[in-house]
Amino acid sequence: MAVESVWEAIKGRLKSELGEQTYLSWIANLQASEIDGRTVRISAPNRFCCEYVEQNFGFRIREYWAGLDSQNRMVRFEVTDGMAHPPALRVAASRPAAAAGGASGGGSGAGLSEPRPPARIDRTFENFVVGPANEVAAAVARQISGDAAARFNPVYIHGGYGMGKTHLLRAIQNESRERDPERRITYLTGERFTSDFLSAMKNRDTSAFKETVRNTDLLLVDDLHIMAGKTVTQEEFYHTLADLIQDGRQVVITGDRKPGELDGIDERVRSLLVGGLRCDVECPDxxxxxxxxxxxxxxxxxxxxxxxxxxxxxxxxxxxxxxxxxxxxxxxxxxxxxxxxxxxxxxxxxxxxxxxxxxxxATRRITVDRIQKQVASYYNLKVPELLSPRRARAIARPRQIAMYLSKQMTQRSLPDIGRRFGGKDHTTVLHAVRRISDLMENDPAVHDDVNALIRLLER
Missing domain, CATH: 1.10.8.60 (Helicase, Ruva Protein; domain 3)
Structure with missing residues (x-):
């Protein structure tokens, strides 16, 4: 299917799911276009709209795109100047998008998918608000951006989703580039490292990938936990870290939990994290x-x-x-x-x-762990039973409901939810979410059970 056809099909799904008002406010005026054979741009009229759509609907859009696009192109959200602005959004002109690249210096870039998304220049230390929950991580990040010497290596910043870890990485990137334009800086997400390395393997061009990733003075890796369970990727990642650290080049990594709690991560990678500097970011007071x-x-x-x-x-x-x-x-x-x-x-x-x-x-935080306990109690099960691989209906259906509630009531990703349910694959979680969604419409008993559990969790 052509990009336009895929996008129209996705918009149709979103319209039926989100309702007319939400669809018209956020989705109707987005435009899709192809950047190259591997990347598609979803264009928004301004930064606010772009960020809101990516935060609230980005996962769903990418999920639908992966299911419809035979070419398996990646989806990127961007602000595009000159596109038609809907009347409701013509409050003020949006700020121009920054032009700086996501990786600088260090060779031609062979082995990594191009073009890189623009660096978020608006994520700086000046607009990172510091308090007791993040002050150590912020101080370490500032030190790294102003000092080429790798005094702490690697640095591992961990905390829950949305706590500011990516903001700190981008602030390091932007501040470092401003202080020393010659400093070679590479920013990668765990997902991008994985996809680019697997693509290099498929094309039998891993040497170019290694040359690009390791020919850097400062490597910033966001969301390490995404590599969980990916043995071949982690093997390459370990050797990349070891090589850079041995050469005295700075590495900064973020993850969603402490090194000892990183399920599915190579023990050698965890050992490197433990041997470096660890700092966490917590919920703000x-x-x-x-x-x-x-x-x-x-x-x-x-x-x-x-x-x-x-x-x-x-x-x-x-x-x-x-x-x-x-x-x-x-x-x-x-x-x-x-x-x-x-x-x-x-x-x-x-x-x-x-x-x-x-x-x-707000009265009580809803977590995957709490959902599991509440669902197990509701169905007279023990949590280990709920997390077991048993397929008996009396256990499988509550397990699917717990996965559904975890997706609906927390900000955890599908892979993360799967890991918290005994190492399930993200496709298993996605199947559970879709199955319970269907049953909610067609089975009154499931509908009543899910709503009763939601009320219990929100008390």
Whole structure:
């Protein structure tokens, strides 16, 4: 199928899933185009829209694209100047996209898929709000960006999703490039390292891949946990780390948990992490959440000068949304979509109404572990039974429901959820989500059970 045909099919699915209003607000005006034979661009009219779509619908869009595109092209979300802006978004001109590349220096780039996505120049140390939850990681990151010597190597920054790990990596990248334009810097996600290495193996060109990745002064690897279970990729990753560290070149890695808790990661890689410097980023406290929100409002006002948020409304958001900074920004985006973009003033009352769902979830954090315990209790099972490979209906159906709830009520990825259910593949989780979604519509008993569990979890 051509890019346009795939995109139209996906838009049709999203329209039926999201509803008319959400579809018209966020999806209808996006455009799809092919960059090269391996990459497709989804274009948004401004940065706010681009980030909101990628955060809230990006996984679903990529999932649908993978299922429809026979060429298996990667999907990238970008702000594209000059595309038609829907009237609701013509509040202010968006800032121009930065042109800096995601990897600099170090050869021709052979062996890595090109072109690289632009570096997020707006992710800097200046707009990273520091508090007790992240101050050590921020201090170490600043030291690395200003000092070519690898005093701590490797550096491993770990924490939950949306805590600011990627922001710190991009800040290191941007600050390092500004201080020393000659410094060779490579930024890769765990997913990109995996896909590019496997592609190099398929093309029998691993030497070019190794030359590109190892010919760098500063290697930044985001989301190491994505490599879990990928034995061949981890073998190459280990030798890459060992080679760079031995040569005194700096390596910074992020992951979603401590080294000892990284299931499916090669013991040699974990040993390197343990031998370096580890620092975590945690959930922000109330004061830090309030300051993060203030910063986010200032950033929004650069794009939407007419936007204002009363102090009481800011206090309400900071108090209600007690999770990650990403959740906090997501709540702010919800407020913007339900006030500014439809011409409504952001008063304390409208903000409270827009975030009514958050008020319930804030009282108690919903995690995969808690979902497993609640589902097991509901069906008179023990958690080990729920996580076992047994396929008896009395266990398999609750397990599928627990996977479904984990996808709907947490920000965990499908591979991560699978790992937390006894090392299941992400396709198993996806099948469970789709199966329970179907049963919710056609089986009243499953519908009632799932809703009862949601109410229990939200207490």
């Amino acid at each position: 109330l004061d830090l959440r309030r300051r993060i929100l203030d910063r986010a409002v200032l950033d929004l006002q650069r794009t939407y000068p007419g936007f204002a948020l009363p102090d009481q409304a800011c206090d309400f958001i900071a108090a209600r949304v007690t999770g990650s900074p990403r959740e906090l920004i997501g709540a702010l985006n919800t407020v913007v979509s339900r006030t500014l973009l439809i011409g409504r003033e952001a008063t304390t009352e409208t903000v409270t109404a827009a975030l009514s769902d958050y008020a319930v979830a």
